[in-house]
Structure formats: structure tokens, C-alpha cells
Amino acid sequence: MTDAGQGAPGARKRGRPTESERAQRRDDILDAAVRLLIADGYPQVTLDDIRAEAHVTKRTIYAYFGDRAEIFLAAVERLRDRTLTRPDEGDGLEQLASKIVFALHSDEAIGLHRLMIAEARTFPQLAAAFYRDGPESYVAALDLRLPAADPPRAEALFALLLGESHRRRLLGLAEAPTRTEAAALARVALDLLGA
Known part of the structure; x- marks a missing residue:
């Protein structure tokens, strides 16, 4: 009892x-x-x-x-907030790049990305908010950690962090990377960009 x-x-x-x-x-x-x-x-x-x-x-x-749109965007924001830390919290460029690869290649992020691609034409305002709260935020965080503010370079780095491995994930042709694999992918992207 x-x-x-x-x-x-x-x-x-x-x-x-x-x-x-x-x-x-x-x-x-x-x-x-x-x-x-x-x-x-x-x-x-x-x-x-x-x-x-x-x-x-x-x-x-x-x-x-x-509503449902707010729930979807809250899921995108939660993923972003779990991934990004403020620049004064100690993550350097390489640590952040590794976190971004790990988070955005995860099953949750890939599922949300696929969903937004499928619905972008029907819900253009939701697509714009997804881009603002997702990719744009990651690019801005990378830019803050580059030696000098350089938005085009930050965008290029973000593109390299996703790259073909992200496309393979979107198509269901690859599994999510481990933290070690994510760190290796991030290092390759940084090396290619000379960052």
C-alpha cells in the first residue's frame, strides 16, 4: 500500500x-x-x-x-542549443566543428532536415524559420570562432562540415558518425579550408 x-x-x-x-x-x-x-x-x-x-x-x-509549427521549430532550436555553446564557454573552432558534424548527421537532425525539404514549398515561412534557427545559427557560431570575422569563410566551412557525408545520410546511404568519426570529418573540413 x-x-x-x-x-x-x-x-x-x-x-x-x-x-x-x-x-x-x-x-x-x-x-x-x-x-x-x-x-x-x-x-x-x-x-x-x-x-x-x-x-x-x-x-x-x-x-x-x-501550434505544430512552433513544436517543429522548438525541436530545431533544441538541437541547436544542445550543439552550440557561447564562445566564452571554451569551445574552440575544432570542438565546435566536431559538435556540429555529430549533431547535424544525427538521426534526429537528418529526420528534421528531410521533413523540411519535403514541406518547404508548402510551408515557406516554416522553411525560412528552419533556416534561420538552424543553418544560419551554426554559420554565425562558426564565424565567431574564426580568427577574423569572415562570413563567406564560415559558410564555406559549414558546407564542408556537412558535405557529401550529410547528403549520404539524407539519402539513407550511411549511418550516423560516432563522435570520433565526427571529429575526423571536422578536422578534414578545417584542413581543407586552412582553418
């Missing part, structure tokens, strides 16, 4: 959730949404589908996000 106020393991406690519980719930919703969006496609996934997959109420989804 359980004590009053304590339910079964995994049961949600009553009262206002802590900040860490709110962050975990947000991640759970995003994880569920990403799984569904990648598997079924953007137009086919409804908020009810995400609600059911995440085991939350629709009201909970609205408390964190406004």
Missing part, C-alpha cells in the same frame, strides 16, 4: 511542477513530436497525435507551444 500523496512509481505528483519537471515535460513533448513528424510527415501529424504519444493533455501542449 502506498502513503497518501505518493502514487505508483512514475505517477505524477500533484501541485505545481518544478522547473526541472517542466523542462523534462517539454523535452518529452518534443521527443514525441519529433518521433511522429519524422515517421509520418508534417501534414499527417496532429496535435492530438502528439498529445497521445507524449501522454499529456492538449492543454499541456498549448502551455508550452502554440
Whole structure:
């Protein structure tokens, strides 16, 4: 028998959730949404589908996000935020380049990228936001770590970091790289650019 106020393991406690519980719930919703969006496609996934997959109420989804587009962009932002650190946090150019390769060649990033390519013509504003919150942010972070600000060089480096290995991932012809393989790909790109 359980004590009053304590339910079964995994049961949600009553009262206002802590900040860490709110962050975990947000991640759970995003994880569920990403799984569904990648598997079924953007137009086919409804908020009810995400609600059911995440085991939350629709009201909970609205408390964190406004609509499906906001959920998709939040997933892109979360991937970016997990990858990028501020320049004063210690990541040098090579460490950042390696993190970018590892993150953007991951199953999640490849799935989101495929989804956006498929839906870009139908949802051009979503495509523009995807580019701003994704690739443009990575290029800007690389530019901050180059010895001198050089946006064209940062764009070239980003293109090299993705390159043909990213295209093979998009086409389903290769597996995601390990951290060691990502670091090696990043080093090759940096060497080719003389960075």
C-alpha cells in the first residue's frame, strides 16, 4: 500500500511542477513530436497525435507551444542549443566543428532536415524559420570562432562540415558518425579550408 500523496512509481505528483519537471515535460513533448513528424510527415501529424504519444493533455501542449509549427521549430532550436555553446564557454573552432558534424548527421537532425525539404514549398515561412534557427545559427557560431570575422569563410566551412557525408545520410546511404568519426570529418573540413 502506498502513503497518501505518493502514487505508483512514475505517477505524477500533484501541485505545481518544478522547473526541472517542466523542462523534462517539454523535452518529452518534443521527443514525441519529433518521433511522429519524422515517421509520418508534417501534414499527417496532429496535435492530438502528439498529445497521445507524449501522454499529456492538449492543454499541456498549448502551455508550452502554440501550434505544430512552433513544436517543429522548438525541436530545431533544441538541437541547436544542445550543439552550440557561447564562445566564452571554451569551445574552440575544432570542438565546435566536431559538435556540429555529430549533431547535424544525427538521426534526429537528418529526420528534421528531410521533413523540411519535403514541406518547404508548402510551408515557406516554416522553411525560412528552419533556416534561420538552424543553418544560419551554426554559420554565425562558426564565424565567431574564426580568427577574423569572415562570413563567406564560415559558410564555406559549414558546407564542408556537412558535405557529401550529410547528403549520404539524407539519402539513407550511411549511418550516423560516432563522435570520433565526427571529429575526423571536422578536422578534414578545417584542413581543407586552412582553418
